Amino acid sequence: MKLTRVLLVSLLMLPIPVWSQEPAAPDGKFVPPGLAPGDQLSVHMYDFPELASGLQVHVGADGSVHLPYAGTIPVAGMSPDQFQHAISESLQAKGIVKDPNVTVDVVTAINLSVNVIGQVATPRVIPIFAPTPLSYVIAQVGGLTGLADHHLSILHHSDQPPTAVELDPDAPSVSAMNTPVQPGDIVVVANRGVYFVGGEVLRPGIYPLGGALSVGQASPVSGEGVVKDITLMEALTQAGGVTSIAKRSKLYLLRTVDGKREEILLDQVKLSKGEIADPILHPNDIIYLQPSYLRQQTNNIFGTALSGLYAATTLREANF
Template sequence: MGVTDEPIFSGETVAITVSNAPDFSTVARVSMSGDVPVPYLGIVHFAGLNSASASALIEKMLMDSNLVVHPHVLVTVDGASTGITVLGEVKSPGIYAPTGKHMLSDILAMAGGLATGAGRIIEISSDSAPDQKTLIPWDPTLHNTAVFDRVLQAGSRVVVKPCGVAYIGGNVLRPGAYPVCASQVTTASQLVALASGALITANRGHTMLIHTLPDGSRVVQQIDMGKILNAKAADPVIREDDIIYVPLSGAKYALVNMFGYVAQIGNTTLNVYAGR
């Protein structure tokens, strides 16, 4: 317990000591609405006050109620009684008992900052309403976080979501799953580039983009990667769990096989790739 110049927050424990009238002294936790029950005075709103202003408020209420003639009140705060839990993609997950202002960015810094696998969404909930979750967009590069920074109350639970991935397969050099958090927006051409480009046998004009919707359903869209790479068509944005499939061109495959056979001289074989 200690005297604080910072505002009192919901979830913190306060001790009200009336030195010349101990029957009015109490220790209580600040409710989620910012209130504290005080003996003989009822419910008193403490949230936003500091130790000095809360002490002055109780003194005035005791005098106005003619309960104590000259009360001497001291309000102290134990912010460590209810910490803030930080989980997920941070370097040091745990329960932290911050002093002073409880800003989200400060709590993340106390947890060692974001891990390399951090995504762009932070989930915030509280002890009193664990099922009510607030999703906060967060830029791991710290370019656009100020507008989303916010005060956290004691008892909050912060979960840094992992970076999502998108998938690319078919006729690309390196099919697989790739993270979509490296930049603010990931496009189809960027995902193809991450896969080291399309093979010469690819039918880029009939590339399939499969969007995964929040309910788990999927929408299939045909895109022309050739036009996109030549800036002749819009480059669609890729979201988490999307899939790009670059199909095989039968004609190109036949030509590659034919030229590969013709170019085979002795022990030398010509291997033809595109996008390298």
């Protein structure tokens, strides 16, 4: 939301003391954007019993707030402290209260908060009134999940280009943790991606590249102990291993490259023996093991033989 500056002219024309903004900061110094239309505030005016418990107010479309006794006060661009001081000055100028006791609490403020979305424990809006370290912001939302990518993006309120941050929870750097997040920013924590396992495995499903359990058996995931990369053999282990009738010599890895599907044929036996390289999985890879017809028929014959043997034993015992 763009800052409202037209109100500065009307502020200079008021008969009561002026609540203008502080002079613009030198180039390169961050200036908090302040209150804006739509923000919700709780104003406590302790000199008036009916207002001591707090009055819920919204900043109007014109950037002002109307209060009992104090009147209409332009607040666009002000900090909560400046608004609080403006209320006190208005009450003094009108001769209502000599030494006002006023506090202002921010309930919601688009320019005085940071929105954290994506793969964090509790995505939400966090109130901040000044540049704040990224580590504090991430801690307020419960940390990263096991599905979180290490590449974070900070979208700024101003026209400043987004800031890219490489934040590895296993080996965090001081510079990354201290990356400043400004009021009005949006912190985006992307998903690391998933892979798919199907066919003759014990637990087919969709798995995160972070190494958590698959769909159907997933549990809450924290950011601790996740693997940075996962190989094909590790993925098969996550899926419980292959079944007894899997055609292990024909393991298919389907991968999308530049919009085209590529089919990579591998030998799971050679993979398990380390005779060929174990490939690292990419997001949206598909692993598929087809059944072996010969093993399937062998299992059927063996199963039928066991059933016949059990039936014969049961009849023999019944005759006795």
